[in-house]
Amino acid sequence: MIKNPFLSSNISPNCPNAWEKLKSHHGELSKKSIVELFSSEKDREKSLSLSWEDFFIDFSKNKINSTTIDLLLDLVKELDLRESIDALFSGKKINATENRSVLHTALRSETKDTLLVDGENIISNIQENKKRMFSLAKKIINEDWRGFSDKPIKTIVNVGIGGSNLGPVFVNEALKFYRNDINIRFISNIEGDHLFEILKSLDPESTIFIIASKTFTTQETIINAKTIKDWFLQKGSIKSFGRHFIAVTSSIEKAKAFEIADENIFHIADWTGGRFSLWGPVGLSICVSIGPNNFERLLNGAYSMDKHFRNSEFKNNIPVILALISIWYNNFWGADSEAVIPYSQYLKNFPSYLQQASMESNGKNINRDGKKISYQTGNIIWGSTGTNAQHAFFQLLHQGTKLIPIDFIGFVKSLHAQENQQDKLISNLFGQAEALMLGKNKSQVIKELEKKGLSKKEIFKLTPFKIFDGNRPSNTIMIKELTPYNLGALIALYEHKIFVQGIVWNIFSFDQWGVELGKELANKIYDDISKNTLKDYDSSTKQLIKFYLKTKTLFL
Numbered sequence: 001m002i003k004n005p006f007l008s009s010n011i012s013p014n015c016p017n018a019w020e021k022l023k024s025h026h027g028e029l030s031k032k033s034i035v036e037l038f039s040s041e042k043d044r045e046k047s048l049s050l051s052w053e054d055f056f057i058d059f060s061k062n063k064i065n066s067t068t069i070d071l072l073l074d075l076v077k078e079l080d081l082r083e084s085i086d087a088l089f090s091g092k093k094i095n096a097t098e099n100r101s102v103l104h105t106a107l108r109s110e111t112k113d114t115l116l117v118d119g120e121n122i123i124s125n126i127q128e129n130k131k132r133m134f135s136l137a138k139k140i141i142n143e144d145w146r147g148f149s150d151k152p153i154k155t156i157v158n159v160g161i162g163g164s165n166l167g168p169v170f171v172n173e174a175l176k177f178y179r180n181d182i183n184i185r186f187i188s189n190i191e192g193d194h195l196f197e198i199l200k201s202l203d204p205e206s207t208i209f210i211i212a213s214k215t216f217t218t219q220e221t222i223i224n225a226k227t228i229k230d231w232f233l234q235k236g237s238i239k240s241f242g243r244h245f246i247a248v249t250s251s252i253e254k255a256k257a258f259e260i261a262d263e264n265i266f267h268i269a270d271w272t273g274g275r276f277s278l279w280g281p282v283g284l285s286i287c288v289s290i291g292p293n294n295f296e297r298l299l300n301g302a303y304s305m306d307k308h309f310r311n312s313e314f315k316n317n318i319p320v321i322l323a324l325i326s327i328w329y330n331n332f333w334g335a336d337s338e339a340v341i342p343y344s345q346y347l348k349n350f351p352s353y354l355q356q357a358s359m360e361s362n363g364k365n366i367n368r369d370g371k372k373i374s375y376q377t378g379n380i381i382w383g384s385t386g387t388n389a390q391h392a393f394f395q396l397l398h399q400g401t402k403l404i405p406i407d408f409i410g411f412v413k414s415l416h417a418q419e420n421q422q423d424k425l426i427s428n429l430f431g432q433a434e435a436l437m438l439g440k441n442k443s444q445v446i447k448e449l450e451k452k453g454l455s456k457k458e459i460f461k462l463t464p465f466k467i468f469d470g471n472r473p474s475n476t477i478m479i480k481e482l483t484p485y486n487l488g489a490l491i492a493l494y495e496h497k498i499f500v501q502g503i504v505w506n507i508f509s510f511d512q513w514g515v516e517l518g519k520e521l522a523n524k525i526y527d528d529i530s531k532n533t534l535k536d537y538d539s540s541t542k543q544l545i546k547f548y549l550k551t552k553t554l555f556l
């Protein structure tokens with residue numbers, strides 16, 4: 001059994017007094033609609049909203065009242081959340097199954113901070129690494145870094161998967177407005193077609209490949225890197241390799257064995273979890289595309305959110321409040337999923353970024369004492385951008401049978417000064433949140449149809465289909481403007497939300513053993529497929545392998 005000495009509580013959420021109280025409170029509250037809660041609580045919208053820097057969070061359109069918040073706050077008090085937050089920031093080895101600290105927050109802390117891990121002040125190393133990263137980015141941007149035929153670098157390709165891909169993909173797109181004209185491409189999947197679709201558009205003379213892999217053993221990344229190396233060597237020579245290949249990894253030795261030049265290797269410390277790694281050298285492609293100053297602003301925004309999370313009272317603490325509301329729906333209302341709907345095309349990859357951050361962290365069924373859990377943990381995260389999503393799956397959100405809490409995210413200012421369209425966009429955001437909460441009742445529908453001049457018979461037939469039950473909850477997160485600083489803060493907000501949820505659910509949020517089994521079995525199957533043999537499998541898998549081998553032979 002692995003206990004975590006640094007999270008002394010190790011208490012499951014259903015043990016504290018507050019849990020039982022929340023259960024009976026849920027019983028009472030479920031009889032009231034959100035609209036009724038508004039009429040019974042004066043200034044509810046004010047007491048259930050928070051302002052912080054450029055952020056304004058309205059969480060009043062939820063199935064909660066002030067008692068709910070008080071009880072949820074009692075819960076985290078009983079679970080000693082404060083102590084866990086201190087353990088996180090101070091570098092205690094809270095990733096106990098891997099015996100590691102969890103210090104992505106250190107990557108954005110200030111130079112004057114000191115943080116000892118195993119007796120070493122890691123801040124100075126972080127700053128040193130950052131300096132190297134910034135100077136490399138500047139060289140590329142200023143065209144001082146040249147390819148083997150002396151061409152300036154026009155394209156950076158990030159080769160990595162999971163956390164070594166999703167953060168750079170998301171942020172590079174989110175901060176498109178701030179980018180220079182260096183192309184950033186991504187190769188992640190093991191699929192050869194995906195790889196060659198990208199390679200065919202590249203000029204090896206003006207391209208740099210960043211091989212980003214914390215372990216430098218991930219099958220997808222290493223196979224892709226080898227194929228790319230062969231492709232490159234058809235044009236360039238191994239002597240020119242140093243001008244075109246960079247590694248970002250924890251395994252310096254493996255990167256060297258791949259013939260990456262020493263000066264092109266950036267180290268990922270073991271206390272950086274893959275899904276939280278964009279703040280360090282995994283963010284190199286971001287740093288090149290938006291430039292070091294903007295990258296620094298991204299870090300500063302995250303750092304500021306870190307301070308808010310670490311120091312604010314829980315009742316005013318945005319990540320804590322959002323985590324608790326999410327727990328409220330997950331554990332007391334039985335909501336399985338949560339939708340994230342940014343009203344900004346720049347944030348189109350935010351839902352998939354959050355899927356890894358949240359689901360790889362909190363998709364666990366064993367508690368910190370190694371025991372099977374008897375309550376729900378990690379939510380299913382999904383979503384897409386508004387207004388596109390309105391024309392895709394909002395039907396189900398409005399009139400489906402499932403309870404799906406939503407985070408709406410919007411920006412006040414348009415980056416291209418398209419204020420008229422921005423007004424329309426944000427009106428849609430507000431309108432959707434309102435419609436989900438208010439719904440439309442039978443008499444409203446009948447009145448509307450009468451106004452349109454429909455007959456009694458037609459009205460009778462149509463009415464049930466036009467009713468919206470309403471009472472569907474959402475948070476609205478409004479941010480003044482999409483800047484690197486505010487984006488950093490937004491990502492950190494969700495990181496901390498995920499952390500709080502893991503603490504409450506009494507799970508280890510920073511390992512990911514659940515991704516291993518599928519990889520092992522894929523290796524076993526590949527062994528058979530490549531040799532045209534067949535080991536022992538379940539009968540369905542056996543049938544699929546046979547089908548694949550037979551059909552492949554017919555094709556070849």
Ligand code: F6P
Pocket residue numbers: 160161162163164212213214215216217218221274275360512515
């Ligand atoms: O598949 C899970 C995972 O380990 C992720 O946690 C990680 O982000 C990804 O694989 C990539 O790992 P690496 O950076 O070591 O290649």
